[in-house]
Amino acid sequence: xxxxxxxxxxxxxxxEKDEKPHWQVFPLTVEDEFTILDVLNEIHWxxxxxxxxxxxxxSSICGSCAMKxxxxxxxxxxxxxxxxxxxxxxxxxxxxDIIKDLAVDLEPFFAKLKRIRPYLILDKPLPDKEFVQSxxxxxxxxxxxxxxxxxACSASCPSSWPNQDYLGPAxxxxxYRFIFDSRDDGADQRLEIVNDKNGIWRCHTxxxxxxxxxxxxxxxxxxxxxxxxxxxxxx
Amino acid sequence: xxxxxxxNYHKIDAVIVGAGLAGLRAAxxxxxxxxxxxxISKVYPTRSHSGGAQGGIAAALANAGEDSLESHMFDTxxxxxxLADQDIIERFVNEALKTVYEFEHMGVPFSxxxxxxxxxxxxxxxxxxxxxxxxDITGHVLLHTLYEQCLQHNVxxxxxxxxxxxxVSDDVSRGLVAWDIREGGLHIFHARAVLLATxxxxxxxxxxxxxxxxxxxxxxxxxxxxxxxxxxxxxQFHPTGLYKHGILLSEAARGEGAYIINxxxxxxxxxxxxxxxxxxxxxIVSRSEQTEINEGRGIGGKDYVYxxxxxxxxxxxxxxxxxxxxxxxxxxxxxxxxEPVPIQPTAHYxxxxxxxxxxxxxxxxxxxxxxxxxxxxxxxxxxxxxGANRLGCxxxxxxxxxxxxxxxxxxxxCRKNAFSQLxxxxxxxxxxxxxxxWQGQGKERHAPIREELQVNMTKYMxxxxxxxxxLKMLAIIKELQERCRQVTxxxxxxxxxxxxxxxxxLENLLSFSExxxxxxxxxxxxxxAHFRSDFPKRNDGEWLKHTLAWRRDGKIALDFSKxxxxxxxxxxxxxxx
Numbered sequence: 044x045x046x047x048x049x050x051x052x053x054x055x056x057x058x059e060k061d062e063k064p065h066w067q068v069f070p071l072t073v074e075d076e077f078t079i080l081d082v083l084n085e086i087h088w089x090x091x092x093x094x095x096x097x098x099x100x101x102s103s104i105c106g107s108c109a110m111k112x113x114x115x116x117x118x119x120x121x122x123x124x125x126x127x128x129x130x131x132x133x134x135x136x137x138x139x140d141i142i143k144d145l146a147v148d149l150e151p152f153f154a155k156l157k158r159i160r161p162y163l164i165l166d167k168p169l170p171d172k173e174f175v176q177s178x179x180x181x182x183x184x185x186x187x188x189x190x191x192x193x194x195a196c197s198a199s200c201p202s203s204w205p206n207q208d209y210l211g212p213a214x215x216x217x218x219y220r221f222i223f224d225s226r227d228d229g230a231d232q233r234l235e236i237v238n239d240k241n242g243i244w245r246c247h248t249x250x251x252x253x254x255x256x257x258x259x260x261x262x263x264x265x266x267x268x269x270x271x272x273x274x275x276x277x278x
Numbered sequence: 279x280x281x282x283x284x285x286n287y288h289k290i291d292a293v294i295v296g297a298g299l300a301g302l303r304a305a306x307x308x309x310x311x312x313x314x315x316x317x318i319s320k321v322y323p324t325r326s327h328s329g330g331a332q333g334g335i336a337a338a339l340a341n342a343g344e345d346s347l348e349s350h351m352f353d354t355x356x357x358x359x360x361l362a363d364q365d366i367i368e369r370f371v372n373e374a375l376k377t378v379y380e381f382e383h384m385g386v387p388f389s390x391x392x393x394x395x396x397x398x399x400x401x402x403x404x405x406x407x408x409x410x411x412x413x414d415i416t417g418h419v420l421l422h423t424l425y426e427q428c429l430q431h432n433v434x435x436x437x438x439x440x441x442x443x444x445x446v447s448d449d450v451s452r453g454l455v456a457w458d459i460r461e462g463g464l465h466i467f468h469a470r471a472v473l474l475a476t477x478x479x480x481x482x483x484x485x486x487x488x489x490x491x492x493x494x495x496x497x498x499x500x501x502x503x504x505x506x507x508x509x510x511x512x513x514q515f516h517p518t519g520l521y522k523h524g525i526l527l528s529e530a531a532r533g534e535g536a537y538i539i540n541x542x543x544x545x546x547x548x549x550x551x552x553x554x555x556x557x558x559x560x561x562i563v564s565r566s567e568q569t570e571i572n573e574g575r576g577i578g579g580k581d582y583v584y585x586x587x588x589x590x591x592x593x594x595x596x597x598x599x600x601x602x603x604x605x606x607x608x609x610x611x612x613x614x615x616x617e618p619v620p621i622q623p624t625a626h627y628x629x630x631x632x633x634x635x636x637x638x639x640x641x642x643x644x645x646x647x648x649x650x651x652x653x654x655x656x657x658x659x660x661x662x663x664x665g666a667n668r669l670g671c672x673x674x675x676x677x678x679x680x681x682x683x684x685x686x687x688x689x690x691x692c693r694k695n696a697f698s699q700l701x702x703x704x705x706x707x708x709x710x711x712x713x714x715x716w717q718g719q720g721k722e723r724h725a726p727i728r729e730e731l732q733v734n735m736t737k738y739m740x741x742x743x744x745x746x747x748x749l750k751m752l753a754i755i756k757e758l759q760e761r762c763r764q765v766t767x768x769x770x771x772x773x774x775x776x777x778x779x780x781x782x783x784l785e786n787l788l789s790f791s792e793x794x795x796x797x798x799x800x801x802x803x804x805x806x807a808h809f810r811s812d813f814p815k816r817n818d819g820e821w822l823k824h825t826l827a828w829r830r831d832g833k834i835a836l837d838f839s840k841x842x843x844x845x846x847x848x849x850x851x852x853x854x855x
Contacts, residue, residue, distance in 0.1 A: 059771040078609075088725035092768030092777035097321075099489040102525040102605060104418055105325040121608045142460060143774040149322065161426040163385030172339075173382040175394035181387060188387045188412070188419055192324050224385060 047075045049124065051082055054134035056141045057093065064141065079112055079119035082131065083145075096145035103257060106193035109136055110145050116195035116255040136198035151207060152194050155214040159236055161221060164229025180225040187220040187265055189258045196252035196262055208241040212252035212262050215243055219265045222272060231276070238273045246270075286458075286465040290316045290434065291692045292685075293454065293469035295441050295496065297323035299417070299674060300656025300681035301475035302424040302433075307685020309431040313692050316434040318441060318456055318467065320491055320779070323425045327477055327489040328656075328677060331417025332528030332601060333401060334409025335381075335678070336671035337374040341391055342398040345406035347371045352848060354672060357403040357559045358665025359806035359816065360850035361509075361824070363842035366661045369636050370672075373679045378410050381678070386423045388412050389598075399533040403559035403669040403855070414530045414601045417674055424678075439465065440779055441495060442708035444472070444652075445701060446503045449642060451652035452698040455708040459779060462772020464708050470695055471651045471688040474500065474632055474640070475681065478657040480513070481783075482791045483625035483739075484732035487516055487526035496658040498786030500632050501793065502707075505642050505649065506826040506837070508660040510630035510790060511797035514668055514807045515741050517563040519624025521582040523609050527602050527621060529670040532556040534598055537586040538567065539618065540575040546583075554855035561667040561807040562855060564623040568741040577620065584618035591615075623741050627668055629807065630797075631660040633826065638684040644826055644839035651695065653688055655680040662824060665841070666806020715781050720764030724781040727758050727765065731787060743798055744812045752795045759788050789829070796834040797825045818850045 049071055056064040069086050077085070080098055087094045097107040101120040108119040111134045113127045124131065139147035190213065197203050197211035210218075218237050222230045237243045243266060252262040292308040294301045297319035308315035317323065338345040350371045355362055382388060382396060389397040389411050401409040412419045428435075438459040445452040453468040479494030480486040497507050517538070518527040532538070538556050540546045550566040551558035558566075571581050587595055587602075592615050595603050599614075606612045606619045632654040633641050638661075640652040656677040663676050731754075738751040762785060769777035803817035804810050823838040843849060 057771060058773050087776065088723075088729075092723070093771070095774040095776050097325075099321050099325050099491045100327060100330050101490065101523075102330060102487075103608065104329050104415070104601070105321070105327070105489065107321065107325045123608075143771075146774050153322070157429050160430075162423075162430045163383075165383075169383050172379055173388070173396050176390055177394045178390045178392065180394075181390050184387060185413075188422075189415065190422075191329075191418070192322075192422075221385070224387075226385065 045075050046072050047129065048072050049129045049131060051086065051131045051133065053094070053144070055144055058143055075125060077124050079117065079122045079124060079131070079133065080108055082124060083119060095143040104191060106191035109193035109195040109198070110134065111136060116199050118193060118257045121257065136194055138198050138204045149194060152197060152213065155210050156192070156217055158210065159214050159218040160229060160233055161217045163221065163224065163227050164232065166228040174226045176225050183223045184220050186260055187216055189260055190216055191258060193257060195255040195257060199251040199255035201249060201251065202245050202247055206241065206245065209245045210237065210242055212246070212266065215246065215266050215269060216260065216262050219269045222269065234273050234276050237269065238277070243269050243273060286463060287468065288316065288465060289468045289697065290314045291469065292471045292473065292688045293318060293467045294473040294475060295454070296326070296475035296477060296656070296658070298326035298328035298475060298477055298656060299420060299424060299677035300684070301473065302428055303678050303681030304473050304475065304655060304685035304688065305433045306424065306427050306431060307682055308689050309428065309433045311689045313689060314434065316436060316467070317428070318436045318439045320438060320440050320459065322437050323435065324422055326421060327492055328674065329418045329421040330487070330489060330526060331674050332414040332526065333530035333533060334399060334411035334416050334671045335378060335420065335674040336401070336404065336408045336669070337378040337410055337675060338371065338406070338408055339375060339378065339396060339398060339410065341395045342407040345408060349405055350374065350408065353404050354669055355848050356853060357667055357669040359667055359853055360818070360822065361662065361665030361805060361841050363662050364844045364848060365842050366636055366663045370663055370676065370679060373683070374675050377675060377679045377682065381420060381423065384423050384427055386412065386419050399530065400557060401533050401670045402529050402557045402563070404671070409533060409671040411530065414528050414599050420674060420678065440782065441499060442711055442782065444499050444503045445704055446505070446649060446652065447701055449647070450650045450698050452700050455705055457708070457712070460774060462775065464705055466700070466704050468697060468700055470692040470697055471653060473653040473655060473684050473688060474658055475654065475656045476658045478628040479790055480625045480628065482731060482735050482787050482794070484736040485519060485524040485622065486625040487519055487524055488625065493783040493786050494790045495783065495786050496654070497631055498789045501789055501829050504828070505640065506633060506828045507790065507793055508630055508633035508826055509662060509797070509824050510793045510827060511801055511808050511825065512629035512666050512806060513625060513794065514560055514627035514629060515564040515623040516560055516626035517567050517623055518585050518621045520605060520609055521620035521622050524624035525605060525609060526624070526626065527585060527605060527619065531585060531587055531599055531602055534594060535590055538563070539584045539586050540570045541577050541579065542575060546570050546575070551855040558855040559667055559669060564741050565809060567623055582620045582622045585621045586618040587614045588616065588618065627673060628657055629660070629664045629666065629668055631658045634659050634661055636661065637687045638680055639687065644837050651691060651698065653684045655684040666808060711782060712778070715765065715767050715778060716770055718764070718766045720766050722761050722764040724765050724767070724784045727761055728784050728787065730754070731758055731791060735791065739795065739798065741809065743808070743810050745799065748795055748799050752792070752799070755788060755792050755795060762788055793827045793834055796836065797827055800836055801825065822850060
């Protein structure tokens with residue numbers, strides 16, 4: 044471990060006093076093993092208590108701390124500063140209203156999740172024990188269940204930025220996760236919801252979501268399978 | 279304007295504090311009955327720390343080997359070092375299977391056996407493969423599934439609200455007051471029934487697996503309301519915390535066959551628990567690890583040992599333990615496929631908490647007198663299911679099962695009872711807390727005080743304890759409490775004021791930490807996770823009992839209640855693995 048000097052430029056917005064967002068630079072001396080979250084904590088705890096950001100688990104599972112660092116969407120807690128060198132530029136996720144500094148308004152994001160009916164829909168009676176699901180059937184949805192709803196994907200999606208009504212990659216991935224679950228009987232309802240100009244067809248296979256996903260989920264691939272399913276279903 | 283006409287007044291049948299597994303499961307139960315249920319959480323529900331649980335949820339399904347309810351019961355009793363209440367464990371194991379099947383019917387993507395049933399893996403202290411798992415993200419998928427179920431059943435969510443005071447008087451819960459983090463401002467929640475499901479209190483330590491959110495707000499609120507806490511001295515240190523970070527590396531690694539080795543490359547658990555080796559309960563493995571480190575056999579003589587997965591092979595690691603692989607790679611640049619991972623004990627789980635009976639009703643004394651309309655479940659509660667040491671995978675099961683039980687009893691209670699009257703000035707306590715931080719003249723800041731608390735709790739209140747260290751810690755806490763009264767915050771704005779929240783959390787940390795130390799000082803024995811070098815033996819004659827602690831006149835007052843031992847075949851005996 045060694046100490047290094049870094050320069051951290053943060054997009055600040057304090058709604059009670061700022062008219063619009065502006066940049067503020069913090070010169071810091073920090074440990075070279077620091078993560079982005081360590082840097083934010085250092086600023087918040089030692090230099091400027093007014094800095095606002097979200098964080099909780101600090102082990103890449105809760106999804107609180109997605110933000111844009113040097114142009115890339117990352118989880119602050121798992122991202123070491125050495126990935127970016129000594130100049131950091133930190134800003135909130137794009138495509139969302141800023142509440143304050145790095146905290147953005149996620150209500151629309153979670154509302155979209157609800158729109159696709161994110162729960163198992165069953166026509167059949169419940170078995171006494173578990174439903175039988177083969178390892179192969181589970182495999183079809185396994186990776187998609189890793190999603191931590193951090194919103195890094197939706198914030199990276201050029202189709203999402205100009206169109207607040209677009210479901211976006213996270214909600215569509217969730218639709219995939221249930222439609223392709225061998226236990227589910229609700230595919231028809233959900234396919235109808237996603238078969239819309241603001242549903243799956245607004246995905247233009249740009250791959251940004253996949254590159255932004257901290258869990259490395261092949262989102263674009265799953266959304267493409269969803270498109271195929273919609274077409275198959277309407278034939 | 280009358281208070282019940284104010285914009286910030288909410289009248290809801292059941293108000294649930296905390297959106298982890300216990301809180302969401304309870305909310306779902308209440309909402310399904312048609313009553314109104316609201317969940318108040320300081321973070322978005324899917325950010326709750328139940329999602330950090332990795333390895334599995336315990337239930338004797340017998341899908342991967344022979345198993346029985348009796349065996350689950352005995353393992354839990356023995357794991358608890360005989361302090362757990364046997365009536366609670368009996369209810370727990372009887373409900374556990376139902377809880378897991380119910381989760382599966384909700385759509386939880388459990389890993390599967392070849393014939394398509396829920397797969398199970400071995401876990402520490404369990405004598406059969408009992409951990410139902412989804413890779414190593416079990417808590418994550420359970421949490422998300424429950425959240426989605428709650429969306430379906432129209433549970434009301436108050437996300438990013440911090441509870442500042444409980445409205446409890448004359449042994450009746452009337453509601454609570456919470457701060458709206460996003461907008462600023464106090465809200466009154468008037469409720470027939472309140473559930474406290476606020477999780478653990480591991481943030482009092484520097485090296486911890488806990489999330490930033492785990493500041494024991496629920497236990498601190500209860501203490502403030504003049505009610506007792508139970509067995510707070512029992513805090514589990516998880517043996518496989520990622521070195522320096524304290525981040526959890528699941529016991530699932532050892533369940534799948536990983537070794538723990540010292541500087542000489544020895545699997546040192548053979549000295550301490552020859553039969554169970556790495557799969558001995560966590561208190562024993564952590565103590566063994568710390569002993570190796572203290573005696574100079576840490577790696578390179580330093581304060582860590584190795585978790586060795588290499589012999590498991592790439593396929594098993596990537597398929598079964600992907601999160602562990604990623605965490606070691608991201609945080610320590612160690613690829614577990616090729617290299618052993620540096621680990622150390624990390625503060626992990628709070629066995630102690632808010633005392634409650636088997637119906638999850640909060641109790642206020644050793645006689646079991648109930649506080650009407652107040653409930654608790656999950657890690658913040660102390661039923662006591664885990665006694666002096668919890669077994670891995672029993673926590674998710676505890677949170678979900680007793681969350682459901684809480685939901686059932688709250689529903690029943692709400693149907694029979696009207697709303698109790700609010701006190702004359704319901705906002706006074708909460709407003710006082712905010713005013714002091716905003717209008718005080720003090721020059722102290724919360725961060726250095728919290729740092730001092732955490733560093734010293736790790737130093738003095740860790741795996742091994744003794745009277746001198748604990749007295750030092752008590753003095754430090756008293757001094758920090760004094761300084762905490764002088765804390766003011768930089769941020770005077772209402773909107774998303776993290777500074778304010780952290781200062782409020784610090785008051786909570788300092789409040790319950792004093793109870794932990796007082797309880798540990800009083801308990802002159804070693805049992806489960808509480809090990810005293812000056813009293814290294816368990817003493818059933820004097821200490822087969824629970825600690826109850828109140829804050830009275832600025833001091834901690836203690837009382838004790840006998841552990842419930844109902845089965846002749848499960849009388850305390852020597853605990854060996």
